[in-house]
Each structure stands twice: as structure tokens, then as C-alpha cells.
Amino acid sequence: MSKLMAGTYVELEVARKVEFGYFLTDGYEDILLHIAEMKTDELTIGEKLEVYLYHDHQNRLSATMHRAALVYGEASWLRVIDINPRLGVFLDQELRRDLLLPYSELPEERSEWPRLGDHLFVELTHDKQGRMLAKMARTEFLTADFTPGTEELKNQSLVGTVYKQFPDGAFLITGEGYLLFLPHSEMASPVRLGQELKVRVTYIREDGRMNASTKPLKHDAMDMDSEKIVEYMQGRGGSMPYSDKTSPDIIMEKFQLSKAAFKRALGKLMKEKRAYQEEGWTYLKEKE
Structure with a gap:
């Protein structure tokens, strides 16, 4: 009984030549090696050949002499070459047939899906028909x-x-x-x-x-937050109707900063004598 499986390398015997290639056999099942999948012009009937098995575009188990980027039982980084919102993402396995990573293997949030050109660490699995699919590789690899x-x-x-x-x-x-x-x-x-x-x-x-x-250290973040506030005030002529008494909601809306981060940044500016507060407003000090 044949145990041929997509995603594996096997040694098969050349059984017969046809117009569009050769049929190879394991003694139970014949597998087509298309001319486009050959790396040599001629094969000899009866010779043994190592090939990689995959399903072609008509979902027939086929053979190729080209090396695949991923083998069953192993894991590898493959490049994203196409994205289908209904199906998932397609990966380049360096064969004529791309490899699907189903949407069920991807995050629920579409914003967390990979983009074209990203590389994913995947391994091979099979659907109910024995066709190759990718799945996110186990950490053990x-x-x-x-x-x-x-x-x-x-x-x-x-x-x-x-x-x-x-x-x-x-x-x-x-x-x-x-x-x-x-x-x-x-x-x-x-x-x-x-x-x-x-x-x-x-x-x-x-x-x-x-x-x-991916967050900066607190002192680096405080520097960036301070400069954000300075740029905001410069765009308003050197002042703003906000201070350390302003509500957190308004601070978040205007600066995308927490109240604590805003107060730290303001405190830094005032300590450096670059800003001062008066009646709920904050002002930039003019350079002397």
C-alpha cells in the first residue's frame, strides 16, 4: 500500500515517459514529474530518483526535482507573498505552488496579521485530503x-x-x-x-x-514628552491652556500622554526654566 505524502522527499523509480514528463512509482502509485519540474533533460526508465512531493494546481500529488523551502517534520522561516482576507496568507516555499497559512492560524485582529514581505516561522501540516498547509511552528523548534x-x-x-x-x-x-x-x-x-x-x-x-x-526608558520618554509639549506650545505662539491641573482625558486627547507622564514632562520643563505656569495656563519662557 502506498504511503506517499506531500511535503516529503522520497525515492521513486522512473516508470515511463510521456509527452509532458515522466511517471514515477513506488510500486503502488504513479506520480507525475512534469517537464517543468525536472533539472535534467532525460531520465532512464528504471532509475531511482529522489523527489519532493506536493499537490499541483489541480490538487494532484506530483513530484519535483527542485528543493523545497519546507519539509514535513521541520520548521522554517517563509516569506509572505500574498494575503487573502477570507483564506489567510500565502507563503513562498520556492515551488510553483505557494503554501497557505489558514486564517485560523492567524490573530483575530486583522491589524496583527503579517504584511507582504514579512517572514513567518512555520511547519507543515495536512488538510483532510492530504494537501499541504502551513501552521505556526511549535516553540520547541x-x-x-x-x-x-x-x-x-x-x-x-x-x-x-x-x-x-x-x-x-x-x-x-x-x-x-x-x-x-x-x-x-x-x-x-x-x-x-x-x-x-x-x-x-x-x-x-x-x-x-x-x-x-519597545518603550523607552523613563528618562528618555520624559525627554521626548517634554519636546512634544514644547512643539505644541510653539505652534500656539508659546502658550497653552493646560497645566498639571488639567484633566487626564483632555491630556490624553491633546497629547496622547497619561496624566503622570504629562506632569513629569512639565516638571522637567519648569525645572530647566524653559516653561512656567500661571492661572491654569503654561507658557514658554523667552530665551534670554
């Missing part, structure tokens, strides 16, 4: 040989790719093999699957995995 983080990395910047998302955050891996967890509370803005991010290491766990943040 990464943890087997990841690079443990060390204390020297704390507060250092790293670049990682989001390979998995969970309700409480996202997991990233860097080119060096470091594994990072980015909690939602440490995201400066929402992230998407497959997104490449610059993050800051905040904590190194005993097992070498690390926590990360």
Missing part, C-alpha cells in the same frame, strides 16, 4: 538550540522578529538566536506577526530567555 541571554544584555537593544502571539504578549527571536517575550504592557504600539522590531532587554530569566520592551 526554536528552544532546542537557542542562545541563552546574559546579564550584560540588560538594557541593551536587540532586533527580533515576532514569531508567535499570545493574549498577554508576543514572542520574538533575534538573528543571534535570543528568545524574547514582549508583554502587552511593554508595547509602545501594537505589533504584528512577522514584524521586525527593535527592542530593549528588560530582564534575563534563569533559563536564558529574556523579557523585552
Whole structure:
């Protein structure tokens, strides 16, 4: 009984030649090797050939002599080459047939879906008809040989790719093999699957995995918030009808800052004698 399965390399025997290629066999089932999937002009009847099995555009199990980017039982990074809102995203497996990652494997929020050109860490599975599908790869594929983080990395910047998302955050891996967890509370803005991010290491766990943040350190954030307020006042002629007594809702609406962050930024400006407050208004001081 034939046990041929898409997504695997198998050795088959060349059974016969036809106008559009060759039929290969395992003794139970014949598989077409189309001319377009050959890397040589001629094959010899009876010779053994290693090929990769996949389903062609007519959903027939077919063979190719070209190397695939993903094999069943392994995991790899594949590039997003098309997005279908009803089906999911299509990945480049370096064959004539692209690989579907179904929408059921993607985040519920469309804003968290990958974009064209992003790379996703996936493994192969099959639908009920035995056709290849992608699914998000299990973390075990990464943890087997990841690079443990060390204390020297704390507060250092790293670049990682989001390979998995969970309700409480996202997991990233860097080119060096470091594994990072980015909690939602440490995201400066929402992230998407497959997104490449610059993050800051905040904590190194005993097992070498690390926590990360995309938010700046408090003193850096205070500098940016202060300059945001200065730019706002400069655009209004040097003043604004807001102070540390203004309601949090108005501050959030005008500056996208929390009341605490707004007060810290204002306090910094006044300490540096760049601003002052009077009767509920804040003014920029003129340079002497």
C-alpha cells in the first residue's frame, strides 16, 4: 500500500515517459514529474530518483526535482507573498505552488496579521485530503538550540522578529538566536506577526530567555514628552491652556500622554526654566 505524502522527499523509480514528463512509482502509485519540474533533460526508465512531493494546481500529488523551502517534520522561516482576507496568507516555499497559512492560524485582529514581505516561522501540516498547509511552528523548534541571554544584555537593544502571539504578549527571536517575550504592557504600539522590531532587554530569566520592551526608558520618554509639549506650545505662539491641573482625558486627547507622564514632562520643563505656569495656563519662557 502506498504511503506517499506531500511535503516529503522520497525515492521513486522512473516508470515511463510521456509527452509532458515522466511517471514515477513506488510500486503502488504513479506520480507525475512534469517537464517543468525536472533539472535534467532525460531520465532512464528504471532509475531511482529522489523527489519532493506536493499537490499541483489541480490538487494532484506530483513530484519535483527542485528543493523545497519546507519539509514535513521541520520548521522554517517563509516569506509572505500574498494575503487573502477570507483564506489567510500565502507563503513562498520556492515551488510553483505557494503554501497557505489558514486564517485560523492567524490573530483575530486583522491589524496583527503579517504584511507582504514579512517572514513567518512555520511547519507543515495536512488538510483532510492530504494537501499541504502551513501552521505556526511549535516553540520547541526554536528552544532546542537557542542562545541563552546574559546579564550584560540588560538594557541593551536587540532586533527580533515576532514569531508567535499570545493574549498577554508576543514572542520574538533575534538573528543571534535570543528568545524574547514582549508583554502587552511593554508595547509602545501594537505589533504584528512577522514584524521586525527593535527592542530593549528588560530582564534575563534563569533559563536564558529574556523579557523585552519597545518603550523607552523613563528618562528618555520624559525627554521626548517634554519636546512634544514644547512643539505644541510653539505652534500656539508659546502658550497653552493646560497645566498639571488639567484633566487626564483632555491630556490624553491633546497629547496622547497619561496624566503622570504629562506632569513629569512639565516638571522637567519648569525645572530647566524653559516653561512656567500661571492661572491654569503654561507658557514658554523667552530665551534670554
